[in-house]
Amino acid sequence: MPKLLTVYYSHTGTTKKLAEQIHGKLGGDVFELVPADAYPQDMGEVIKRGMQEITDGVSVALQGNPPDAGGYGIIAAGTPNWCSTLAPPLTTYLKSQNLSGKTLAVFVTHGRGGLGHIPEDLQKLFPEAKLTEVFDGNSPDGLDAWLKIVGAPSHSPS
Ligand SMILES: Cc1cc2nc3c(=O)[nH]c(=O)nc-3n(C[C@H](O)[C@H](O)[C@H](O)COP(=O)(O)O)c2cc1C
Secondary structure (H helix, E strand, O other), X not given: XXXXXXXXXXOOOHHHHHHHHXXXXXXXXXXXXXXXXXXXXXXXXXXXXXXXXXXXXXXXXXXXXXXXXXXXOEEEEEEEEEOOEEOHHHXXXXXXXXXXXXXEEEEEEOOOOOOOOHHXXXXXXXXXXXXXXXXXXXXXXXXXXXHHHXXXXXXXXX
16 A cells, blocks of 8 residues: 655645645644744745745745655645745755656645646656646535545544
């Protein structure tokens, strides 16, 4: 049975809540990506910094020791939609890993912009991974069906 990792970035807690739900259903390990230099709480400022990091393709320094994806077969990776793409902490983490042959199952929460161009960006960035359908976390009713697509065995938390 492939080992499972749920890894995510969340600025205001929405993606974190979904990640905890997914981890509860999947079991396996979970890791929250925390930038070493915290993003500002002010919406205008965080958008300014986020947009600049996305445009410049900045690698964001992360706190702690994010797990080596090498030990896992399925990586469920969560992010808010930032400027129609992945938030830089998740992009940074995924780019630092060898995802060859790994199932990469991305879940996204958003304002009103849906998945933006996240599915296309994932195909460009991580063609070596086995990408599943991207899960729209603003429509949580589809979660169990998505987890089946991910190929993860269902897990009953004890
Ligand atoms: C810097 C920044 C950029 C954002 N860009 C978008 C966007 O392009 N489209 C969208 O629908 N929501 C956008 N949002 C809203 C978030 O995706 C949404 O609130 C998300 O659920 C927040 O998740 P979190 O609480 O885990 O951080 C943006 C939020 C921030 C802070």
